[in-house]
Amino acid sequence: MPTPRLTCPSRHVLCALSLGTLALAAGCLEPAEGPSRREVLAHLADAVIVPGQARLASDAAALADRLAAVCVAYDPALHADVQAAWRAVRADWSVASAWAFGPVATQMQAGPLDFWPVRVDTIEAKIAEAPAKIDAAYIDALGTSAKGMPALEYLLFTPDFLDAPDRARRCPYASALAADIARRAEALSSAWDPAYAAALASAGDDGSDIYASEQAGLDAVVNATIENLYRMVKDKLDRPLGNLTGSDPDPEALESRFSGTTRDDLEANLRGFASVYLGADGEPGGQPGLGALVAARDPALDDRILAQHGVARDAIASVPEPFSKAIVEHRGDVQRARDEIDALRRLIKLDVASLLGVTLMLSDNDGD
Amino acid sequence: MSGPAALLRLRRALGRPVDPASLRAFRGMFGALLLVSVIRFAASGWIAAQYVEPAYHFPYWGFAWVRAWPGVGMYLHFLALAGAALCLALGLRPRLAALACFALFTYAELIDRATYLNHYYLVSVLLLLLACIPIGRAAPAWALYAVRLQVGLVYFFAGVAKLRADWLLDAQPLRIWLAAHADFPVLGPLFARTEVAYVMSWAGAAFDLGAPFLLLYRRTRPFALLAVLGFHALTGALFPIGMFPWIMSSAALILLPPDWPRRLLRRLRPVPADSSPAPVPADISPVPADSRPLSRIGLAALALHFGVQLALPLRHHLYPGDHGWTEEGFRFAWHVMLVEKTGVVTYRVRDPASGRTFVVHPEDALTVQQARQMAFQPDMILSYAHHLAAGFAARGVPDVEVRADAFVAYNGRPSARLIDPNVDLARERDGLAAKPWILPPP
Numbered sequence: 002m003p004t005p006r007l008t009c010p011s012r013h014v015l016c017a018l019s020l021g022t023l024a025l026a027a028g029c030l031e032p033a034e035g036p037s038r039r040e041v042l043a044h045l046a047d048a049v050i051v052p053g054q055a056r057l058a059s060d061a062a063a064l065a066d067r068l069a070a071v072c073v074a075y076d077p078a079l080h081a082d083v084q085a086a087w088r089a090v091r092a093d094w095s096v097a098s099a100w101a102f103g104p105v106a107t108q109m110q111a112g113p114l115d116f117w118p119v120r121v122d123t124i125e126a127k128i129a130e131a132p133a134k135i136d137a138a139y140i141d142a143l144g145t146s147a148k149g150m151p152a153l154e155y156l157l158f159t160p161d162f163l164d165a166p167d168r169a170r171r172c173p174y175a176s177a178l179a180a181d182i183a184r185r186a187e188a189l190s191s192a193w194d195p196a197y198a199a200a201l202a203s204a205g206d207d208g209s210d211i212y213a214s215e216q217a218g219l220d221a222v223v224n225a226t227i228e229n230l231y232r233m234v235k236d237k238l239d240r241p242l243g244n245l246t247g248s249d250p251d252p253e254a255l256e257s258r259f260s261g262t263t264r265d266d267l268e269a270n271l272r273g274f275a276s277v278y279l280g281a282d283g284e285p286g287g288q289p290g291l292g293a294l295v296a297a298r299d300p301a302l303d304d305r306i307l308a309q310h311g312v313a314r315d316a317i318a319s320v321p322e323p324f325s326k327a328i329v330e331h332r333g334d335v336q337r338a339r340d341e342i343d344a345l346r347r348l349i350k351l352d353v354a355s356l357l358g359v360t361l362m363l364s365d366n367d368g369d
Numbered sequence: 370m371s372g373p374a375a376l377l378r379l380r381r382a383l384g385r386p387v388d389p390a391s392l393r394a395f396r397g398m399f400g401a402l403l404l405v406s407v408i409r410f411a412a413s414g415w416i417a418a419q420y421v422e423p424a425y426h427f428p429y430w431g432f433a434w435v436r437a438w439p440g441v442g443m444y445l446h447f448l449a450l451a452g453a454a455l456c457l458a459l460g461l462r463p464r465l466a467a468l469a470c471f472a473l474f475t476y477a478e479l480i481d482r483a484t485y486l487n488h489y490y491l492v493s494v495l496l497l498l499l500a501c502i503p504i505g506r507a508a509p510a511w512a513l514y515a516v517r518l519q520v521g522l523v524y525f526f527a528g529v530a531k532l533r534a535d536w537l538l539d540a541q542p543l544r545i546w547l548a549a550h551a552d553f554p555v556l557g558p559l560f561a562r563t564e565v566a567y568v569m570s571w572a573g574a575a576f577d578l579g580a581p582f583l584l585l586y587r588r589t590r591p592f593a594l595l596a597v598l599g600f601h602a603l604t605g606a607l608f609p610i611g612m613f614p615w616i617m618s619s620a621a622l623i624l625l626p627p628d629w630p631r632r633l634l635r636r637l638r639p640v641p642a643d644s645s646p647a648p649v650p651a652d653i654s655p656v657p658a659d660s661r662p663l664s665r666i667g668l669a670a671l672a673l674h675f676g677v678q679l680a681l682p683l684r685h686h687l688y689p690g691d692h693g694w695t696e697e698g699f700r701f702a703w704h705v706m707l708v709e710k711t712g713v714v715t716y717r718v719r720d721p722a723s724g725r726t727f728v729v730h731p732e733d734a735l736t737v738q739q740a741r742q743m744a745f746q747p748d749m750i751l752s753y754a755h756h757l758a759a760g761f762a763a764r765g766v767p768d769v770e771v772r773a774d775a776f777v778a779y780n781g782r783p784s785a786r787l788i789d790p791n792v793d794l795a796r797e798r799d800g801l802a803a804k805p806w807i808l809p810p811p
Contacts, residue, residue: 037551038551038552039552205552214550214552215551215552216549216550216552231732235730239728239730244726244727244728245727245728245729245730246727247718247720247723247725247726247727248725298548302783305783343715346713347713347776347784348784350711350713351711351712351713351776351777351778351784352778352783352784354711354778355545355709355710355711355778355781355784356545356781357548357549358545358546358548358549358709359549
């Protein structure tokens, strides 16, 4: 008897059956251990980023209000109050550096908000040529080196800020800067809540034109984390240490040098990292941060990251204040802090990114 | 049979005319795909990103003389390549067009090691073959066999390369890559499973090893063709591999019987039962009976070409250590999709005269693509060390020492140092010899 020949329709049926079986198998599988990437992205969007951006916007608005009041009364007793308000905004911003993607990039807000090292001459020149009534349009037209948090820091932390002979020019300028900062912080917060947060939380859903897949959302989060740590190493420590130029330490290259909050900024950067890695409260304990994904796949790596985070945090804390003096007199301590942050950066950029398939498995330009 | 007689018989067999239809179809499809690739490359802004904007290119050893053209030169270069690809696709002076494509494409690829891709290398090799192949009313058998063998070698060596512990015993790097696609429609939940990564790893190795043979064998051909197209469609959907699936899918068709395009056309345009047969156009007339043996020079050239093609994928055995880690003998060897690597490199440049040490983050001066590629490839790390030393010398700081703090994560292993941090790379020479300053993998 001749062997029956497999006809084309039979092949189609076989293909359909195979695909159906695969789909059924996919649907019946138990989910992998640990939170899903969707849960992590949703937690980071709703419990970490949105509240963090709202805090920044709220504190920036409070700073602007207080400064506006100070520039009417010129009450020296309020000087410390506005300085404290600036520190709060700075801390919020430094924490938010851990998720500097999305609106901060699309709105190009990093430059206008955080240009440093401060160019004192530029700021003084702009104050001198400012009109009697400084409005938002004037500040908007200024270059990034004349505005933002560092420029405002320079003004607020000058001891005679409220007593200077030209305070009638300086204070309104500072007030206008604060208003500009508040406006930009509000723009960021509004962009995150609800649109961007929803996009991140629903990455990969049909119709998502920001994050085409959950992996794309995860890529954004991890890459921002890496960038945050890289900036700490290179811009905030290598540069003032003189490592990039083979020269002596340069305290003038420190972040937030006028307020003396360099170390606070670094610690806030690490708190931001912790909130992304560990979840909203920044403590180990089961919140679905990035670390939950790592722990589910490689608990040993998670342990190494937590340990290295602790080492880096302690190394920063061990740098004696004032930081501007320590960088010269205790250079080894600062260098050690830099090296420990760099070690943390390597763990995230190499091991975590590789574990989660973040680092572009293949080249952007057509791998094979 | 004596040696010369056997050789003559071989030359006659290779000179035997065959139906040129599949070669013509391949040439046309290949030209069209090359044209699409060039247009896509330009439209994506990659001419500027890869050739115009970088302040530094990573030259191949021995090819430092290949430089990016200044000004609009690279745009004109790709414009000329597009024109030649169009000619190839349309069959206008096809060998000359293939030669022009080969020269232009290969020149562009030789400018910077950071742009290396296996399928770009395949494009160069196939263009070289197309430039040598005469396709008229008939084609000599060697032409068909040469292209088939070339395509077959890609699959086969890609399969051989997968016969390693990482791929078979740890399902790496597929385990990492598939898990990243857990939200893929329908199949996503499967990709998150480790056991699926194992199945796909083994199936992938078997597929690569067997595909060329299964496509050649009549009884397995339909299933093999379905598997080839399905495999490339799936990898194309999962991974950012651009034109690779299209190129490999079209190249695999050369392993079908040489008259497949004619048969396909007959199926697509069936002749009505009651009509008389249409006249056969001249360009698809039956194969002429006359044949000339392949010349001795031609045979020698073929032997040389395929000798090189056999040697290159195996040369990594001449180097110590895991070539997936050291990357020695890794390029031009069809080691396709074998490694998931990420690196971080920081250089320490020391001026012995002053004792000053500079930390250099190469990301500052390289494109994202360059920085990412060089961070895990020792020869590129060495090249950049030489570039740094030359830069310092040009600024009046001669004879600096350059050391690298290079760390790499490789196929799921914990990250580890790649380069001996005590070795002065400025004093190490580039070349084909093994690099003793590459540290063993973790």
